[in-house]
Amino acid sequence: MREISVKVNGHLRRRTIKDNELLLDFLRERVEVRSVKAACWRGECGLCTVVLDGSLVKSCLVLAVEADGKEVKTVEGISRGAELEPIQRAFVDHGAAQCGFCTPAWVLATHELLRKNPHPTDAELTEAVGGLVCRCGTYNQIREAVAAVAQGPSKPKRRAVESLAEA
Amino acid sequence: MSFGSPYLTLPDFAYHRPGSLEEALELLKEYGDDAKLMGGGIGLIAFMKERLMSPAHVVDMKGIPELKKVERGSGRGLRIGAAVTIEELLEMEALRKDHAVLYEALAKVADPMIRRRATLVGNLCEAIPWVDSPPALIALDATLEIVGTEGKRNAQISNFIRGPVDIDLAPNEIVTAVEVPEARGRESAFEKFTAGSEFSVASVAVVLQSEGKKKNPRVVYGAVNSVPIRSAEVEEEIKDGITPATVRRAADAAFNHVECVDDVLASSAYRKHLVKVITTKVLKRMMSG
Numbered sequence: 001m002r003e004i005s006v007k008v009n010g011h012l013r014r015r016t017i018k019d020n021e022l023l024l025d026f027l028r029e030r031v032e033v034r035s036v037k038a039a040c041w042r043g044e045c046g047l048c049t050v051v052l053d054g055s056l057v058k059s060c061l062v063l064a065v066e067a068d069g070k071e072v073k074t075v076e077g078i079s080r081g082a083e084l085e086p087i088q089r090a091f092v093d094h095g096a097a098q099c100g101f102c103t104p105a106w107v108l109a110t111h112e113l114l115r116k117n118p119h120p121t122d123a124e125l126t127e128a129v130g131g132l133v134c135r136c137g138t139y140n141q142i143r144e145a146v147a148a149v150a151q152g153p154s155k156p157k158r159r160a161v162e163s164l165a166e167a
Numbered sequence: 168m169s170f171g172s173p174y175l176t177l178p179d180f181a182y183h184r185p186g187s188l189e190e191a192l193e194l195l196k197e198y199g200d201d202a203k204l205m206g207g208g209i210g211l212i213a214f215m216k217e218r219l220m221s222p223a224h225v226v227d228m229k230g231i232p233e234l235k236k237v238e239r240g241s242g243r244g245l246r247i248g249a250a251v252t253i254e255e256l257l258e259m260e261a262l263r264k265d266h267a268v269l270y271e272a273l274a275k276v277a278d279p280m281i282r283r284r285a286t287l288v289g290n291l292c293e294a295i296p297w298v299d300s301p302p303a304l305i306a307l308d309a310t311l312e313i314v315g316t317e318g319k320r321n322a323q324i325s326n327f328i329r330g331p332v333d334i335d336l337a338p339n340e341i342v343t344a345v346e347v348p349e350a351r352g353r354e355s356a357f358e359k360f361t362a363g364s365e366f367s368v369a370s371v372a373v374v375l376q377s378e379g380k381k382k383n384p385r386v387v388y389g390a391v392n393s394v395p396i397r398s399a400e401v402e403e404e405i406k407d408g409i410t411p412a413t414v415r416r417a418a419d420a421a422f423n424h425v426e427c428v429d430d431v432l433a434s435s436a437y438r439k440h441l442v443k444v445i446t447t448k449v450l451k452r453m454m455s456g
Binding site for chain 1: 175176177178179180181182207208209212213216225227229277278279280281283284
C-alpha cells in the first residue's frame, strides 16, 4: 500500500492504493469518477480513455501509481459549470449518442482533437479516434458532430433523425 | 482486489521506479527472475492480466533519464533509448526522412493512444510474431545495446528474437537502446496486411542501401512465421534495382520461398498469397517513389 496524489479534474485527490491497481480502478473506485468506463480491460475499446498530463491514454493500460503527481482530466473536467462545450452541444444536436455508454470517451477524445487541431480533416479524425469503438455504430453522427464544430457555429445543424429520413 | 472485473485484474507485485540505470541493475540483481522490466507497460500489463506473467516486482524504466533520449549517430544514424515512445519517434522528421521503413511500420502500430505509451524497445521485446517493429529493424540491420550487472554487450536483433515471446535477455540484463545504422544511400519501405485486428497477418520490410550500382537489398518478412524471416531469394531478384520485371520475379520468389505457417490469424496458403501481394505492393511503391 502507498499513498499517491493525483489532480483529477482540477482537484487534488490523495488516496492509498495498492501497487497493482490500474489507473482505471483508481478513478472509478477510489475517486468515483464514473464517466470512465470499464469495458474490455484490454486496451481495445478505448472507453476508459482519459487525458493524462495533456495526452489521451487508455487508463486500463496505466498503473495508478504511475499517475502519482500527475494531472488527469475526464469528461467531467471539460465543461464550464452547466454550460456545454461546443462538441458536447454538437453530440446532442447530431444524435451522436445512442446507448451512451461510450459517449464520455468519444466526447473527451474529440474535444482533445479539436483543442489541438481545430479543423481536422476526415483522415485526421479517423486516425485520432482509431482506438475507440462504439458498438451502436454512431460513427457517422460523431463525424457530423465533429465537422459541425470544426466548421464553426454558423453551419445549419442537422439532426440524426432528419438525416435518416433523407436516406 | 476484485474492483469491477472478476478476472482482468493484476497479480500482486511491488512497483519500483529507479532513477538511474545503476539503480535498475541493483533491483535486477536483488530480484532476478522475480522482476519484470516495464516500458510503456502495454505488453506487460496485458500479459499480467492474462496471468501469462506474474512477476513479484515490476521495474518501471520511465524514470531513467538516459533511456528517454534519441541521439543522432554518424551518417544520420539513430540511437533510440529504451523508454522512448513510438509517438515520440513518429514526431521526428529524421525518422520519416532517413528511416522510412521504421516510420511506416510504427505509424500503423495499434492506435494513437497506445503509441503514446508504447515504446519501440517494449514492442520489440514482446517478441510477438505479429508485431511490426522487428522486421523493420532487422531490415535496417539495427542492433541492440544491452547492459547487465556483468557488463555491456551488443546484439543482432535476428539473434535476439529466439521465438514467440522468447528473447535472448538474461534476468540481470536491460535492453538500453536500439541503434539504427547510418542512412547514406538508403531507400526503404514497409507494407503490411491486417484483417480486422491490429496485428499483422503478413508484413514486409525492404531496405536498399546503394553503393554505386549495387543495391544491397535486405528484405524481411514479419508475421508469417514464428520469427521474422529474411529472404535471400527475394533479395537476389532486386539486387540490381527495382523494375517492373524484377518486381514480378521478386513476388514469385516470395511466393515460392518464404516459409509461411498456419496460426490463429491465417492459414499458410493464405499467407503465401499475401506475401506475394505485399511484395508487389511495396516494391511498386519504391519503384515509383
